[in-house]
Amino acid sequence: MRVFTATACLAHDPGAGHPESPARLRAVLQALAQAGVPLHEASAIAVEDLLPLHPFGYLESVRTLARGGGGSLDADTHVNMATWDAVLAAAGACVAALEHALATGGDAFAVVRPPGHHALADQAMGFCFVGHAALLAHRAHAAGRERVLIVDWDVHHGNGTQALVEGDPRTRFVSMHQWPLYPGTGAATERGRANNCWNVPMAASLTRAQYVEGLWDAILTATDRWLPDLIIVSAGYDGMAGDPLGGFTLEPDDYAEWMRRLRALAPAAPIVAVMEGGYAPERLAAGVLATVNGKR
Numbered sequence: 001m002r003v004f005t006a007t008a009c010l011a012h013d014p015g016a017g018h019p020e021s022p023a024r025l026r027a028v029l030q031a032l033a034q035a036g037v038p039l040h041e042a043s044a045i046a047v048e049d050l051l052p053l054h055p056f057g058y059l060e061s062v063r064t065l066a067r068g069g070g071g072s073l074d075a076d077t078h079v080n081m082a083t084w085d086a087v088l089a090a091a092g093a094c095v096a097a098l099e100h101a102l103a104t105g106g107d108a109f110a111v112v113r114p115p116g117h118h119a120l121a122d123q124a125m126g127f128c129f130v131g132h133a134a135l136l137a138h139r140a141h142a143a144g145r146e147r148v149l150i151v152d153w154d155v156h157h158g159n160g161t162q163a164l165v166e167g168d169p170r171t172r173f174v175s176m177h178q179w180p181l182y183p184g185t186g187a188a189t190e191r192g193r194a195n196n197c198w199n200v201p202m203a204a205s206l207t208r209a210q211y212v213e214g215l216w217d218a219i220l221t222a223t224d225r226w227l228p229d230l231i232i233v234s235a236g237y238d239g240m241a242g243d244p245l246g247g248f249t250l251e252p253d254d255y256a257e258w259m260r261r262l263r264a265l266a267p268a269a270p271i272v273a274v275m276e277g278g279y280a281p282e283r284l285a286a287g288v289l290a291t292v293n294g295k296r
Ligand SMILES: [Zn+2]
Pocket: 154, 155, 156, 236, 238, 276, 277, 278
């Protein structure tokens, strides 16, 4: 699994004490380097590359806020001078991971921040500015992939991804998330405008196996007689035991197990993972490493 990142992601800083800190990505990069995993530095994308998903006026407002020194877009989504460059760099690493997968058929992981799955078309929220998973689905369709499965295993509902893909039946979106929890969406009855969404709300403090099988059951339902030709994973690790924002009980091997099952489900479909949440940096790093390297 080829790992892409971008150094500019480290300079986005939402402020002292904020859980979405640069220390998260630093811990991941350090763990990958110590394990001997090569890191591939990606180029930033251009703002024009985001226009299929996000209106220019919204993107310009983020850029202007950053260039002016920073500020807040909602109660917990903050911008500093480096945020705009980090947004373009993170999306660039995600696109590089997708292009690797499309060109070679191999799997890839974009290890980035800020995360993306809460971002709406014209609104930053939940630490997110740009919809990475939805952007990759859009680009995959443009490249001829007709059946794109997005699996969101972050502990929060991927409301932004859902909003950006729910009208396109070529994408199917499966999200398991803690309920109730931020952002409050993701009821099982939310199926999307094209009936292409499967939401799995789960209580906190269940067993690891209940989470592993709960998500897997939904994936099997979503892919019944519909095998994906590309799999995108919104890979958040705030579902791990010990995360300060989540109440799930997952361990690193559980993510490796999902990866093993996804590969067996659709052997011809490359997997592109994009890093979302995970707020205990050492646990996040262990989760990413297990996803990249498999069971240990
Ligand atoms: Zn999350």
